Amino acid sequence: MSAAELLEAIAAWPLASAMRRSAILYLVVNATHILAIALLVGAIVPLDLRLLGFFSNTSLDVLGPFLSRAAAIGLVLAVATGFCLFSVRPSAYADNPAFLTKLALLAVGAVNAILLQSSNAWRVAEAGGRVAGPVRLSAGISLLVWPGALLAGRWIGFL
Incomplete structure (x- = not known):
């Protein structure tokens, strides 16, 4: 299957067709995508800051597992809803x-x-x-990458 055929198949997906026909459904999926991103970034930024030495009076053994799971849930929801949004106009997004x-x-x-x-x-x-150096480095990378993805996502509508 070629890339063009795959994009056509995604566009023909029943949920994609339903979202194109229903402003309400598109709105709900879009709002859920935004909430998922908020959960992801809202969990990962404080965790990364804690790993970089901020909020050192906050216990990482309590904060770490909770925020990691919250960020993972946000990521899964953002990817799922993002795919649904992508399916509405896959050829346009692919370029x-x-x-x-x-x-x-x-x-x-x-x-x-x-x-x-x-x-x-x-x-x-x-x-x-x-908190070892590699953990701090990973937190620093994370603090650049996730907000960067958020900005790139906002940029999509302007191109």
Whole structure:
């Protein structure tokens, strides 16, 4: 299947057709996407700041697991609703540089999070131990990547 055929198949998806026909459905999916992004960024920014040494009076062994899970839930919801929004006009989005930038930043952010979560240094920090340099580096990358993806997402409508 070619890329063009795949995009056509996505556009023909029943939910995509329903969203094109119903302003209410599109509105609900779009609002859910925004709420999911708010959950993701709203959880990840305070966690990253804590990992970088801010709010050091807040226990990372309590804060870390909660904010990590909240960010993961936000990411899953944002990707699911984002796919639904993409399906309405997949060919237009596939050629949009801002959309492609957003996807690249999402991939970098997700890989960064997976690598961090699977590291021993994260487990030590999450248990209340020392926050090692690689954990701080990952937090710094995260603080650049997730807001960057948010900005790229806003940029989509202006191109």
